[in-house]
Amino acid sequence: MNNTVSQKPFLRALKGENLKSPPLWLMRQAGRYLPEYREIRGNVSGFLELCYTPELAVEVTLQPIRRYGFDAAILFSDILVVPDALGQAVRFEEGEGPKLNPVRSVADLDILSLDRLHEHLAPVYETVRRLSVELPDETALIGFAGAPWTVATYMVEGKGSRDFANARGWGLQDPEGFSKLIDLVTEATAAYLCRQVEAGAEVLQIFDSWAGVLSENEFEKWAIEPTAKIVSTVKARYPDIPVIGFPRGAGILYKRYVAETGVDAVSLDSTMPLDWAAENLQDKVALQGNLDPLLLLGGGEPMDREIRRILDRLGKGPFIFNLGHGIIKETPPENVARLVDVVRGG
């Protein structure tokens, strides 16, 4: 890694440096709260079309960088491009979440194959390549994927879920069978992330959005082990690439996640007590987080106060400012501007 790259504040924080003003980006920063995003989204028929059209995906990735000068841009894509590329077609219906024909047994896995993975995802790699050229020098480029457990929940439930009864039930009653699905997604995800690095991604984030519903045993098998495999596969080829893990809702289990996966940083959800995180995690990894998106939605004094509290509690070690979850689409863009001001010392 050359000097220019390692001087990007975002990368310095990930290497363990404690910066006076923390680097800043926001999960789902490219999205529906921005009028310029909605305009582009309105011109394509489907959400995945946007993800698979490099020209448009590059444009929406850059929009929040132009507006707010965040320290990192995150590739515009979706965690479900992986099952889509494995052969389990994903549909996004207007006003609803994603829909897939569910896989619920080892026999169902026959429809899945790694053969066309990279061919299918080529437009994503092209987006990363173009972004690595077009981004401002000081802005880091984040690639990402869903963690196997979270991706598998959609593959098994066939849609979003509240209790993940099918996915969890499969894993509890037939761990061997379910692990075939997890292993396949793990392999695909590691390969997908390696290609993103080859294309120019400087950091990777692994989103385990539904890790919080798992018991400790399940968390070990379906969250820690697959993530550790992905991290080691990626790092075997790219030892310097920093990886951020986001086991959302994992609570006490953040500690084992940090100790056992090999990630360089963890993103904290908004329920995480800050003093506990600073004390138990920040000596081992950089922390990222964790403003409540509802406070950004509402803005005003409650938001300012919480931003300052987070800076105060987490700013004593390596730290990246972010939300605890993605931006809510009704968020006024001026609240984001205010957030940037306050984080940067306003």
Next chain:
Amino acid sequence: MNNTVSQKPFLRALKGENLKSPPLWLMRQAGRYLPEYREIRGNVSGFLELCYTPELAVEVTLQPIRRYGFDAAILFSDILVVPDALGQAVRFEEGEGPKLNPVRSVADLDILSLDRLHEHLAPVYETVRRLSVELPDETALIGFAGAPWTVATYMVEGKGSRDFANARGWGLQDPEGFSKLIDLVTEATAAYLCRQVEAGAEVLQIFDSWAGVLSENEFEKWAIEPTAKIVSTVKARYPDIPVIGFPRGAGILYKRYVAETGVDAVSLDSTMPLDWAAENLQDKVALQGNLDPLLLLGGGEPMDREIRRILDRLGKGPFIFNLGHGIIKETPPENVARLVDVVRGG
């Protein structure tokens, strides 16, 4: 409290005794998984009618005691009888969750009043009274209520919710206004629970089913403080009554909950790491939990193994065996029989 009462195993565990075979009951043990329950439920028009008809509520409370000989019976009722009694009518529609006309501002609270609380809830008290006579001598009687935060989520959202954006948003943006709602529910709940004790309840459980979505600040204001108020109000009048708290999903914050609310026991959800709970909580309170209801649904060897693991990890201090959440309605009754056998040493 006389000697007969304090010899009930359930009450002994709540007083801090470590019993060789832990007392046992299951959340939602009176419910739709039992054919004898479904028969009675089929003969009444609405779910709340069942809660408000002492003859029927007593019968369904007793059904699982007859079948399985649990160490405790829990009053058959619903946490939403409190808003219903405050004047915010609750409807349960077939196949859907509860519906209420939402309250979303201080002005909306005008429809709520404590005046008719006890009159409205008189059938519940009558149910408790009859149960205290009809239960076997060794079976403890648990009264219960929802915690103010959890009850308030339904009052503000008007139905079940995934992210509780209206309730949380109100609390974040206008904590003073929202605390008027919380205070009213707190006062009603304390009064309701005191009456349950007068009618014969020997233990109280406070269900904070949605505590897990709160940040630490919110948890302090909306979960810990109201619960502490309820516990101190009840204990001022009935110093010997044990109170079990269930801040479901609170993770790390279980520790503050235990330290600051005054409860005698906490019920652990299925995501709680057992070693952490034994180490951080069990020297202060009795623990209850935490078999995953999905394991009870599936039964077999995975259930047996987890039951034994729980007994091994939590059985070294005061402990009550239970689930981590309510029984799933598709659970085969024979799996419950097997659970009872395994817990009792089979």
